[in-house]
Amino acid sequence: MTPEVALLRVIHCLDRARESGFKTKAFARALDVVRSTDPAELERRVANDTLTDLDGIGSSTAQVIADAIEGRPSRYLADIEAKSQVEISDKARPYRDALRGDCHLHSTWSDGGAPIERMATTAMAIGHEYMVQTDHSARLTIAHGLNEERLNEQLDQIAAVNEAIADAGHEFRILSGMEVDILEDGSLDLSNEMLGRLDVVVASVHSKLRMEKQKMTERMLQAIASPHVDILGHCTGRMIGKRPPSDFDADYVFAACAQFNTAVEINCRPERLDPPRELLRLAVDYGCWFTIDSDAHATGQLEWQPLGCDRAADCDVPIDRILNTKPVDELLAWTRAAA
Ligand SMILES: [Zn+2]
Numbered sequence: 001m002t003p004e005v006a007l008l009r010v011i012h013c014l015d016r017a018r019e020s021g022f023k024t025k026a027f028a029r030a031l032d033v034v035r036s037t038d039p040a041e042l043e044r045r046v047a048n049d050t051l052t053d054l055d056g057i058g059s060s061t062a063q064v065i066a067d068a069i070e071g072r073p074s075r076y077l078a079d080i081e082a083k084s085q086v087e088i089s090d091k092a093r094p095y096r097d098a099l100r101g102d103c104h105l106h107s108t109w110s111d112g113g114a115p116i117e118r119m120a121t122t123a124m125a126i127g128h129e130y131m132v133q134t135d136h137s138a139r140l141t142i143a144h145g146l147n148e149e150r151l152n153e154q155l156d157q158i159a160a161v162n163e164a165i166a167d168a169g170h171e172f173r174i175l176s177g178m179e180v181d182i183l184e185d186g187s188l189d190l191s192n193e194m195l196g197r198l199d200v201v202v203a204s205v206h207s208k209l210r211m212e213k214q215k216m217t218e219r220m221l222q223a224i225a226s227p228h229v230d231i232l233g234h235c236t237g238r239m240i241g242k243r244p245p246s247d248f249d250a251d252y253v254f255a256a257c258a259q260f261n262t263a264v265e266i267n268c269r270p271e272r273l274d275p276p277r278e279l280l281r282l283a284v285d286y287g288c289w290f291t292i293d294s295d296a297h298a299t300g301q302l303e304w305q306p307l308g309c310d311r312a313a314d315c316d317v318p319i320d321r322i323l324n325t326k327p328v329d330e331l332l333a334w335t336r337a338a339a
């Protein structure tokens with residue numbers, strides 16, 4: 001294991017364990033140092049115990065680097081591997097076992113922490129057959145959202161990465177997509193032409209979350225009815241303990257999701273866990289389709305799906321109504337038929 005691989009693995013574990021940003025930043029900084037330092041110098045510094053003299057290397061990061069260079073198993077890494085496992089309950093297990101992919105995740109193209117290739121490698125390693133690359137649309141400037149030009153570039157990159165994956169003999173596929181903003185008037189933050197080119201479209205509200213109930217309902221209905229929208233992302237926009245759910249008429253919204261074949265996302269991020277249980281049960285009553293998505297912004301967060309599986313079990317979501325239990329061709333047939 002190279003020092004780079006070891007540090008990346010520690011960061012993965014810290015992310016899946018929801019460790020403080022402070023620790024993750026320390027390892028990310030050490031990773032930058034390792035990448036920009038001549039390997040011969042790193043070896044020399046390990047030999048004379050001067051790694052920590054490098055700006056950005058502390059005692060824990062130095063230990064991980066030294067273990068990798070000297071070919072020893074790292075106790076730090078073994079420890080964090082064990083401690084950071086994402087637990088899965090018995091009731092959630094059948095749901096997690098049924099999942100074949102993840103329909104909502106971010107990369108460094110917008111506000112994610114890892115490039116597409118590493119998100120894909122991780123998704124493969126946890127057993128997925130596909131993932132949908134859904135970076136933010138242009139309006140979300142703080143998240144470095146993609147305009148059409150950048151989205152076009154991303155589509156080229158996805159095609160290239162898919163080719164490399166196939167050449168390496170893997171069955172895995174990256175589907176194209178976007179988490180497109182639902183604008184205040186219910187229109188979408190991307191042209192119909194571009195939306196039509198994407199495999200899977202997640203639409204989410206990220207602005208004016210406190211909009212008056214009827215306006216918010218109309219705004220969401222318009223997006224749900226769009227033939228290009230496949231999935232309604234984190235529908236209430238709540239942040240547990242920080243931001244209340246948006247106010248909308250859930251009967252209208254879920255009835256529309258059922259009618260227009262727009263899946264209701266069960267968002268697995270621990271601070272979101274959206275929709276809340278009572279709304280999720282209502283969506284089940286309306287016969288909606290669902291997805292269980294990590295909304296990962298880092299490789300470790302791809303392992304958060306058990307949290308959503310837990311909710312799905314609590315609310316008796318039928319497994320056969322969960323889109324990402326479908327094989328990739330069936331998923332694509334579904335999104336195309338719905339479009
Ligand atoms: Zn979002």
Ligand SMILES: [Zn+2]
Nearest residue numbers: 104106179295
């Ligand atoms: Zn997202």
